[in-house]
Each structure stands twice: as structure tokens, then as C-alpha cells.
Amino acid sequence: MFSEAGLRLSDRFTRVATRDLAEARPAIETLQGAFVARPALARSAREQAVHVRAATCGNVAISTFQFGRTVEIEPQGLTGAVLVTTAIAGRAGLGTRHGLYGAQCGATFVSQEEDRPVFLYEPDTEVLKLRFDRSRFEAFSLKLHDEAPHGSLRFDYRMPSSEASHRWTTLLRFVVATVNASPSVMELASMEELLMMTLLNIQPSNYHVDQTSNAVKATPRQFRQAVEYINQHLEADIRLSDIADAASCSIRSLTRAFHLASDTTPMQYLHGLRLQRVRAELSQARLHDKTIADIAYHWGFRHLGEFNRKYREVFGETPSETRAVAGR
Numbered sequence: 001m002f003s004e005a006g007l008r009l010s011d012r013f014t015r016v017a018t019r020d021l022a023e024a025r026p027a028i029e030t031l032q033g034a035f036v037a038r039p040a041l042a043r044s045a046r047e048q049a050v051h052v053r054a055a056t057c058g059n060v061a062i063s064t065f066q067f068g069r070t071v072e073i074e075p076q077g078l079t080g081a082v083l084v085t086t087a088i089a090g091r092a093g094l095g096t097r098h099g100l101y102g103a104q105c106g107a108t109f110v111s112q113e114e115d116r117p118v119f120l121y122e123p124d125t126e127v128l129k130l131r132f133d134r135s136r137f138e139a140f141s142l143k144l145h146d147e148a149p150h151g152s153l154r155f156d157y158r159m160p161s162s163e164a165s166h167r168w169t170t171l172l173r174f175v176v177a178t179v180n181a182s183p184s185v186m187e188l189a190s191m192e193e194l195l196m197m198t199l200l201n202i203q204p205s206n207y208h209v210d211q212t213s214n215a216v217k218a219t220p221r222q223f224r225q226a227v228e229y230i231n232q233h234l235e236a237d238i239r240l241s242d243i244a245d246a247a248s249c250s251i252r253s254l255t256r257a258f259h260l261a262s263d264t265t266p267m268q269y270l271h272g273l274r275l276q277r278v279r280a281e282l283s284q285a286r287l288h289d290k291t292i293a294d295i296a297y298h299w300g301f302r303h304l305g306e307f308n309r310k311y312r313e314v315f316g317e318t319p320s321e322t323r324a325v326a327g328r
Contacts, residue, residue: 004088004105006173007128009053009064010180016052019068024050031063032131033077040070046123055179058192061131062179064088067121078113082132082155084199085109085119086172092127093120096157106169108159110203115157128172130195140196141207143241144251156204164202171198181302190239190267197240197251218257222247226254230270234277235299240266274299275314282322292319 016024021037029035031054048068055062066089067073075083085094085108092103094111095118103109111117112134119127138153159165175191200207218226229246230238243266244251258266281295293304296319301307311319 004086004128004169007064007086007088007169007176008126009055009062009128009176011053013053013055014051015054017049019047019049021050021067021069021071024052028052028065029077031061032083032129033075033081035076036074038072038074044070044123048123051126057175057179057195059133059136060192060195061129062175063129063131064126065129066124066126069121069123071121073119073121075111075117075119078111078117080134081112082134082137082153083111083117084130084132085111086128086169088126088128090122090125092122092125094118094157095120098157101158106165108165108168110155110157110159110199112155114154117157128176132196136192137196137200138207140193140241141200143244144197144200151206154206155199159202160204167198167202171195178302193239193241218247218249218253222249222254223257223261226257226266227269230266230273234270234273238270243270271300271310272314274301275311278311278319279315279322282319283326288323288326292323 015031016027018024021039025037031052048066050068051064051066053064072095085092087103087105087107089105092107094101094103094109096111096115098115101109109117121127134153141153159168171194175195178191226243226247229243233242240251240254244254247254249257255265258264258269262269264272278295278299278301281290282292296302296304296307301310308318315322
């Protein structure tokens, strides 16, 4: 059976592992709200345990579900929520007021209360679910663009293209790997916004903005304010929206200003400064009681392999080589 193992939370996040769906219900409802379950009348020899893993990423609830049986699940608690479901293993299905749709591994559905979704699971089906607060999405969209959208946010229920699905699953692999690696607060602070910004950009909705239209330009003063804010808060939980707020401009205008000034993004600029702080600490012989991992973790780098790659790309040497020179 083909599966997206990179989208599965680690076993340390297990909340439920039981063959009794009734026993699993309280934990599932805590994570995803009330639901109606309609199991198939005939029990299958393929029946497995109900297995639920759950974590949080900022204000986003991340869960992996395997119901272990043929069952229809009708959510009853989607008020004020945006639920993004990606198939990890087996076959899944979605029934909405628009019709019935099958899904293979990697397929993604976006559900809201108005869609009246019913999810269809087989014994070997496993899905990754991200539950967002719709009001946070709407507030973030106001900060993202230069104009205010009209009405409540409404996403299309199916991800439209293989390119969009690829971008989304690539981001999900990064998010799940980060969560599985015990992320720092610095990483989690920006990850929710990264998820929201990506979904707003790739998934059709009534909040879609023409990216080719002219954004209001950030002034040189606003750019300086953004740079000053980043430098003053390097050890804090900085989000892209925090930087835009400090500069009194939209995220879109801020991003364009950084691109024009330094051919980078605000978050890349932030990460570059944090890499410089890591290098400065590695270059101090008196700090040799701290491990490279300790220093990297302090500055928000939890993927040591990726940290080493970026460090070498920027400085032309490994962190160990920097430390070795300092110790001579």
C-alpha cells in the first residue's frame, strides 16, 4: 500500500489506540468537535485499531486519523473552522452538497460548515487533518493584502491542480517533520502564518487577490522600521505579520520592499541574522561548553541537517569547522 509516511505524526503524539470507536470518541471530539459515525454493517477482516495522533502548531490543531474500519464520519463541530484533510494512506472519500469525490494518497480537501462534509474511510485509510480558526484566516488575509476582502472566507472544497497539491504536501512534510522534531517556539510562531499564506495563495477562494496587481509600496521609513524591529527581536517569537505591523504596512508591501532592497524575504533576512548569531557564538572559545546543537536550537534551528546545509551555504564552512578555528 502506497503511503505518505512523511505526513504522519510520530507515535509520541498518540492520543488514541483502541479497537473500540466508542472509547475513542471523547478524544476525537476534543480534537475535531462532535461527529456522527456510520460504520458499515458488515465487519471486515481488514478491521484495525482506531489510531489518533495529535499536536498543535501555533493555533492550528494537527491530527492524523485512522479509523481502522469502513465508516462514514460526518463532522458536527465545524462552526468557525476551516478543516484541511490530506490522504496519507489508503483511499478516502468526501461527500458534500456538491457531490461525492474519491481521493488517493496526497489528495487534499478543504471543508467548512457550509459544505456539510461527510468523510468516507476504509480500514487502511489514514488522513492528516489541519483545523484552522476561520476568523484568524480572515484577519491574516487583511494583513496580507492591500485591500480588504468582502464577506466571510469561503474556500473551494477541492485542491484544484497537481501543482497546488504538490506545493501543499511539500509544506506539510516540512511542518510535520518540524513538529516531530520538538520545534522551538520561534519556529512555531511563524509556521501557522506560513500555512495560512500558502493555502490562501494556492486554493481558490473568495479572498483571492490578483498577485499581478500593484501593491501599495512600503516607504523607505517603513522598510527601516521593519529592519529595526527584526534586529531588536531576534530572540523573540517573530511572525511575518508582527514585522508588517511594526512597519505599518501590509505583508504583501513588506515582502515586495525586501525583495527590491535585498533580493530576499523578511523571514529569510531574519533567518540570515540568526545564522550570524550562531556563527558569532561558535567563534567564541569561552562558549565551548555549549554544543553546536544547543546553540542552533537556541536560535530556532531544530533540523540539524538543514541547519548544517544552510550554514555551509552561507559561510563556506561547517559549524564544526568554525568552532575548530576558534579553539586554536
